[in-house]
Amino acid sequence: MGMENSTRADRPIVLPVFASVPELDPEAYDRLAREVRTLLGIDLSMYKPAQVWRRVNGFASAKGLADADALVARARHDAVLKQAFADMLTINVSEFFRNPEAWDQLVAQFLKPMLLGQLSVRIWSAGCSLGFEPLTLAMLVREIAPNTPVTILATDLDETALTRAQAGVYSEQQMLGVSPLRRSRFFNKRDKDWEARQELRSMITWRRHDLLRDAYERPFDIICCRNVVIYFTEAAKTAMYQRFCESLRPGGVLFLGATESIPNVRTIGLVPAGLTFYKRP
Numbered sequence: 001m002g003m004e005n006s007t008r009a010d011r012p013i014v015l016p017v018f019a020s021v022p023e024l025d026p027e028a029y030d031r032l033a034r035e036v037r038t039l040l041g042i043d044l045s046m047y048k049p050a051q052v053w054r055r056v057n058g059f060a061s062a063k064g065l066a067d068a069d070a071l072v073a074r075a076r077h078d079a080v081l082k083q084a085f086a087d088m089l090t091i092n093v094s095e096f097f098r099n100p101e102a103w104d105q106l107v108a109q110f111l112k113p114m115l116l117g118q119l120s121v122r123i124w125s126a127g128c129s130l131g132f133e134p135l136t137l138a139m140l141v142r143e144i145a146p147n148t149p150v151t152i153l154a155t156d157l158d159e160t161a162l163t164r165a166q167a168g169v170y171s172e173q174q175m176l177g178v179s180p181l182r183r184s185r186f187f188n189k190r191d192k193d194w195e196a197r198q199e200l201r202s203m204i205t206w207r208r209h210d211l212l213r214d215a216y217e218r219p220f221d222i223i224c225c226r227n228v229v230i231y232f233t234e235a236a237k238t239a240m241y242q243r244f245c246e247s248l249r250p251g252g253v254l255f256l257g258a259t260e261s262i263p264n265v266r267t268i269g270l271v272p273a274g275l276t277f278y279k280r281p
Ligand SMILES: C[S@@+](CC[C@H](N)C(=O)[O-])C[C@H]1O[C@@H](n2cnc3c(N)ncnc32)[C@H](O)[C@@H]1O
Pocket: 009, 090, 091, 092, 093, 094, 095, 098, 126, 127, 128, 129, 130, 132, 133, 155, 156, 157, 158, 161, 209, 210, 211, 212, 225, 226, 227, 228, 257
């Protein structure tokens, strides 16, 4: 596809360093987890406490607040802060064609053979953020097979991200990964921004879905779950990969982020299939 190898979204997220991030205090953490569940609907029980604690306190400090308790107290009455708090916890950084070499492999090894050999194809973008991933899939699908019936389920925990994804409007900066040819074929120019055309959007169904709590649909030919599990505990990740395996049809493929892998993959019922792909035999 002639795209660069390293991508902006994969540069490490640099948080400001705060001299005074407190030690993890189990009682305060339990309090935080309870409040976050009530206030934001996010279940922290399957997230790594040390990382969440560091991020939350770093975020509180950046907002001029003393600690996690102060942050929660303010967020109860401040809608803008509440949203920023949720965004910080869920981290929805993403981009079109993130890790181009992985998309090249998806196309050559899995997507093209499926599109050319099957009557229809069903794909799930789990943790779709602002829609870059499902729209990347939709562009590739239409380039390979303009007429094959394809449905893409795009889900995320974060409703604000989903609302923005559904609008399908992206800034010049967000469009960096999209070539001029693809822009002219799949997007309309809207003042300074770009709007995804109906041809792509009509392939995608958007839905709020929590990977840690909600039922998984099935069957899918391809499941993309990339850069979502950074803060999940190992047990939560294993349970999730097991459920993905059950949601794949035999021959279906799970597509992970560039730095992600499944250590005990065969016990889950999947087999490695190159770079960051796992196949259900
Ligand atoms: C860093 S983005 C990844 C976006 C895209 N998959 C990519 O690789 O560019 C992570 C997304 O995962 C979502 N997420 C985090 N926890 C989740 C959960 N438990 N269930 C569903 N989505 C979740 C976040 O809201 C965020 O939009």
